[in-house]
Amino acid sequence: MKSINKTLALIAIASSSAAFAATDFDTLDVDGNGAISQAEASVDAELLSKFEEPDTNQDGELSEDEFSKA
DSSP, X not given: OHHHHHHHHHHHHXXXXXXXXXXXXXXXXXXOSSXXXXXXXXXXXXXXXXXXXXXXXXXXXXXXXXXXXX
């Protein structure tokens, strides 16, 4: 259930923030786990379009270091 709530929250943020292109790591890391998931990156179309490139360890998330190189 917790996972569903997080997913719904991320979808709500993404849909309400379409005009807001978040580029700050802390702003994008909605759940505060120290990484940006693809769902969290979806509020920034440019970041999402090149998400796999900076994900050097291929874990499906961007660490702060990976994000800084994006």
